[in-house]
Amino acid sequence: MAGIDGSMAHLSDGLFTTSIAVYAVAMVGYTAEYAFGRKGRVAATMPVRERELVGGGGPPAIETIPSTVLPPPAERSFADRVGRFSFAITVLGALFHTTSIAVRAIAVDAVPWSNMYEFASVSGLVGVIAFIALLWRAPQIRHLGGLILLPVILVMFLAGTVLYSKAQPLVPALQSYWLAIHVTLVAIAEGAFMTSAVLSLLYLAKQRYDRVSVQPGFRRGAFANLAARLPDATSMDKAAYRIVAFSFPLYTVAIICGAIWAEAAWGRYWGWDPKETWAFVVWVIYACYLHARATAGWKGRAAAWVNLAAFGSIIFNFLIVNMVISGLHSYAGLS
Template sequence: MTTTSFPLAAAANENLADISNYLVYSAMAVYTLAFVAYIAEWAFGSRSRIALTSAALTRTPAGAASAEGAAPGVTVQVKQGAGTTVLARPAVVTRPGPGGRDVEDGPGASGESEQGDLSGRIAISLTALAFLLHAGAVVSRGLSVQRAPWGNMFEFSTTFSMVIVGAYLILLALKKNVRWIGLPLVTTVLLDLGLAVAVLYTDSDQLVPALDSVWLWIHVSLAICCGALFYVGMVATVLYLFRDRYEAKLADPSGPQPGAFARSVLARVPSAGSLDKFAYRINAAVFPFWTFTIVAGAIWAENAWGRYWGWDPKEVWSFITWVAYACYLHARATAGWKGRKAAYLAIVAFLCFLFNYYGVNLFVSGLHSYSGV
């Protein structure tokens, strides 16, 4: 079977390549401003009713609560003689946690507070602006060589982080409660772009014939999208582990209690049950597409090298990543492995994905090594 490929393009357009570089640096500058705004959102939120809400999760002995110490939005009964004073609370969505707890998604989960919400809106606006600059950098990079702009590690990294931000903005547009992803997401994107421009940068150029194929658009773009969504699921999983331990401490008044920092920060994220469910849904939805990504890679390998599978390091680690996520999904559906055990598997699976990208490309020789950094 002959290789399906595009006609060899002319030399790179250096002007467009320079514009792409300028846009990357501009996006990084705006992402930095967004990072500061997210920090302000979390800081202001911790000074508002966010921190008080986390304190209200502590199980208070009957008769010991007082109206003055009650957190807004939480029902407290104060017994005074024969009467009972009840502070009403507004309707708040309550979801059962994986450990059997009934814990509310505090107001911080969606960035609710007068000061925090203003900072949050500014942060989201800056994130959207940075995304537009970021997308412009990716598009102009592709136009400079008239091909898909993910033919090496630099291009893959910039496109990968762009898709992560795009997924976040789409979830926000769909009215999903994902404001809590903003700070870790922008932090990761800045690190990724910094690594891309400082270590992985490659001049805009044409590809070797084996890479100049229609499967570059299909296989690699799928890998980028799957990895971006796996990243979102990983963030939710890590936060779930912290929030689950936090809730467990609050549920046991006789044991050690979380410090003030943990109370102010972890009150801004959804309950452990909500985070666990969110991560599972993301990973479960992406897994079939990751399966097709591996299949598409095998078809491309047959076109380029005359075999579907050759145990190349990249192929092996793609399969290991697939097995790790399959184990996670199976564990998550098994009663004895729900919760923290399954979460650890999800983190291991994402680390396999990262090693498949960075470790294999930088430190292991194989048929994929010619793509360079």
């Protein structure tokens, strides 16, 4: 295997840092659109009953909306321009991010996701791409970009600091074409799962606000101001479900490929290694989530909590199993 190209590795690190900065700029722009845009301001003042009619396709009761809640056309135009600019910046950040991963691959002369830093970087990129793809189908949730990018930036910051690992050759156990297949599928699935988890969390916030805001004595606080500006709860719940429905088969294939790789490397398909065990736990919980969505009594809030529990298991698997528990999959790359 060729040696490490230090200049390319340094360039990759610089592009990684640049992508974080670009994502941060986009997040600020999305937050401005969220706070000052027409959709957020109308949602914050629209009566709950009317929001339900609009979200369900029914005729909105226009006369119940005070005319003062609509900002002047110039403000709407400015917020829309900020949102479009933020989307363009997000795409630019994704390009920087993709280039960073590609240059890292050239530097190590292998697929660049053999340690926690590289895996977190790839998963963060997938989360951003999932959001970009989601906007093509549901552009009305663009102003939520700040809430989607925040966990991505946090993951990348953690990767670039606590989890950072210098570019280095693959250890012998990872020198296999199965690395590109197995880990790629896992990174794609878990990056998309992150976006789904954020949408489920926002759905729960919106669903709770819609439920309590009609009760007598309701007082609007900071949480209510945040939740009031969110889109229709049903649309966010459906988006979260569709992402999981797309990603779950990829995760399933990834586990199967991992078992085949384990047989070739260690002489057995499954050995209940801590990483294998928690990967199976994650698979079972997501299977329960999809089953819950297909069961009338578990749709909505209960299913959303199952989705969050599944992603919580992914976080446990990524951080605790990799950094605390030792096993055959201990390739964190941390000193």
